[in-house]
Amino acid sequence: MTLFGYRLPGMSSLILWGILWEIVGQSGMTFFVPPLSEVVATLFQVIQTAAFQKALYETAYAFIAGVFFAIVIGIPVGILMGKNRLLDELLLPWVNVFLSAPLTALVPVLMVLFGFGMKAIIITTTLFAIWIIILNSRAGVKQINRSLVEMAHSFGASPFDAFYKIYFWAALPEILGGVRIGIIRAVKGVIIGQLLISIVGFGALFELYSANFLMGHFWAVLIVLFALAFTISEFLAYLERRVSYYAAKR
Amino acid sequence: MVVADDIPESAVSTRNISKNYGDVEALRDLSLEFPRGQLTSLLGPSGCGKTTLLKIIAGLLEPTSGEVEVNGQMVTGPGPDRAFVFQDFALLPWASVMRNVSFGLEMRGVAKSEREDIAARYIKEVGLGGFENAYPHELSGGMRQRVGLARALSVDAEVLLMDEPFSAVDEQTRRKFQEDLLGLVQNENKTFIFVTHSIEEAVYVSDQIAILLPRPSRVHEIIRPSGFRDKGVDNIRRDPEYLDIVDEIWASLRTYVE
Numbered sequence: 001m002t003l004f005g006y007r008l009p010g011m012s013s014l015i016l017w018g019i020l021w022e023i024v025g026q027s028g029m030t031f032f033v034p035p036l037s038e039v040v041a042t043l044f045q046v047i048q049t050a051a052f053q054k055a056l057y058e059t060a061y062a063f064i065a066g067v068f069f070a071i072v073i074g075i076p077v078g079i080l081m082g083k084n085r086l087l088d089e090l091l092l093p094w095v096n097v098f099l100s101a102p103l104t105a106l107v108p109v110l111m112v113l114f115g116f117g118m119k120a121i122i123i124t125t126t127l128f129a130i131w132i133i134i135l136n137s138r139a140g141v142k143q144i145n146r147s148l149v150e151m152a153h154s155f156g157a158s159p160f161d162a163f164y165k166i167y168f169w170a171a172l173p174e175i176l177g178g179v180r181i182g183i184i185r186a187v188k189g190v191i192i193g194q195l196l197i198s199i200v201g202f203g204a205l206f207e208l209y210s211a212n213f214l215m216g217h218f219w220a221v222l223i224v225l226f227a228l229a230f231t232i233s234e235f236l237a238y239l240e241r242r243v244s245y246y247a248a249k250r
Numbered sequence: 251m252v253v254a255d256d257i258p259e260s261a262v263s264t265r266n267i268s269k270n271y272g273d274v275e276a277l278r279d280l281s282l283e284f285p286r287g288q289l290t291s292l293l294g295p296s297g298c299g300k301t302t303l304l305k306i307i308a309g310l311l312e313p314t315s316g317e318v319e320v321n322g323q324m325v326t327g328p329g330p331d332r333a334f335v336f337q338d339f340a341l342l343p344w345a346s347v348m349r350n351v352s353f354g355l356e357m358r359g360v361a362k363s364e365r366e367d368i369a370a371r372y373i374k375e376v377g378l379g380g381f382e383n384a385y386p387h388e389l390s391g392g393m394r395q396r397v398g399l400a401r402a403l404s405v406d407a408e409v410l411l412m413d414e415p416f417s418a419v420d421e422q423t424r425r426k427f428q429e430d431l432l433g434l435v436q437n438e439n440k441t442f443i444f445v446t447h448s449i450e451e452a453v454y455v456s457d458q459i460a461i462l463l464p465r466p467s468r469v470h471e472i473i474r475p476s477g478f479r480d481k482g483v484d485n486i487r488r489d490p491e492y493l494d495i496v497d498e499i500w501a502s503l504r505t506y507v508e
């Protein structure tokens with residue numbers, strides 16, 4: 001965007017929205033929206049509190065564990081589905097159903113099954129991330145050049161060699177694309193899980209703030225979460241651009 | 251042409267091979283002997299089952315019936331006595347020339363330093379010295395096929411199976427390859443089975459040419475050019491026997507070309 005001949009840096013329109021927020025806040029129109037300046041001041045206070053740091057730590061833990069399971073289960077399952085017709089027929093309908101299912105509705109069931117704690121949140125996170133990782137790994141394997149597989153076979157590759165030395169690498173660009181989208185979904189999963197279960201992490205924090213009508217605190221934490229999610233997604237997009245450079249050359 | 255008693259014993263024999271793909275009868279009752287230390291071409295129009303036969307010999311495909319023997323041993327799958335050179339090179343795009351060439355040895359469990367020594371030697375031998383750390387996408391088609399060839403040579407298999415290895419490279423490179431191939435047949439003590447659809451190429455490089463015809467696929471004729479082999483690479487294409495054989499093959503194939 002350019003203004004009076006000057007090139008504005010990306011997202012400078014956010015300043016405009018920030019000003020609007022400040023005006024609405026200052027006007028005292030609604031108790032629900034405190035002025036942005038107040039929210040920002042609260043933000044710096046909040047991130048130093050033990051409660052916030054505990055929530056951040058618990059969230060990071062659940063997020064990393066959830067993504068870890070989604071990746072180490074999702075990639076091999078996807079590759080095997082791409083390789084094996086029978087497994088593919090058995091699993092593909094389920095993967096597609098879960099990919100588009102409103103997983104939020106499953107969270108209460110998970111709570112019943114796995115308790116109201118970390119375990120249920122980690123599983124929620126994994127469930128949000130894993131399906132697209134499976135589907136992309138499968139697609140990566142499906143497009144593999146058949147003669148690479150024959151080549152490995154003709155030189156006596158074991159099934160294990162073929163898996164780790166051919167299929168995985170050949171499907172890597174698609175796999176990483178799936179992991180990127182999976183991680184973005186995991187961010188949603190970990191927050192939604194916490195909100196619904198609401199006794200750990202940010203769920204507990206939000207519960208605390210809304211019970212005490214601390215709207216400034218509420219908005220401050222929300223801004224931190226949005227910024228974190230956005231940063232993760234941009235970082236992954238950057239990594240993926242590096243990989244597609246490699247993919248285009250293969 | 252030469253009388254039958256000069257022919258060395260067979261390194262590879264195929265007996266009564268049939269192969270059906272569903273309703274498609276790719277090969278029917280095909281028997282063929284491949285003399286040791288010589289180059290045999292499988293020549294025929296596309297779709298006549300050349301690749302199918304080569305992959306059955308490689309152990310990559312199972313015949314519907316019939317059997318393949320290599321050195322008197324029944325073939326049940328791929329084995330260290332055979333190495334394959336692929337029409338589309340089949341190189342790992344994420345791996346360097348060194349890793350690609352040593353891949354066959356890696357699969358056979360040869361230690362890293364040893365297999366890289368061996369690979370380095372064959373990389374030089376095929377004329378790619380200095381490109382050890384290059385990636386396939388940085389190489390021309392001809393250079394890529396040299397990598398595929400070095401990979402097949404480095405496992406030191408007795409039988410080299412080549413599926414139209416030069417069809418994806420340009421004409422000049424192809425001629426150079428054909429000359430180099432004659433050198434390889436002379437110097438390496440290996441049996442070559444070479445698939446091509448080019449009559450001139452087959453006559454130029456082969457000790458024995460098996461002409462395959464489609465519908466149903468069978469060996470139509472076996473030709474053993476012999477008179478011009480030691481007249482030097484530059485004189486072969488002007489030799490009367492060479493020209494006669496090319497004409498003769500064309501005469502038998504022309505009816506199958508639409």
Ligand SMILES: Nc1ncnc2c1ncn2[C@@H]1O[C@H](COP(=O)(O)OP(=O)(O)O)[C@@H](O)[C@H]1O
Nearest residue numbers: 271274275276295296297298299300301302303
């Ligand atoms: N995987 C396959 N499934 C079905 N038909 C096939 C398959 N591979 C080859 N064929 C058929 O078998 C015949 C021989 O094929 P191929 O061996 O590739 O011939 P060539 O290498 O001489 O061109 C062709 O008619 C081809 O269409």
Ligand SMILES: [Mg+2]
Nearest residue numbers: 300301302414
């Ligand atoms: Mg073919």
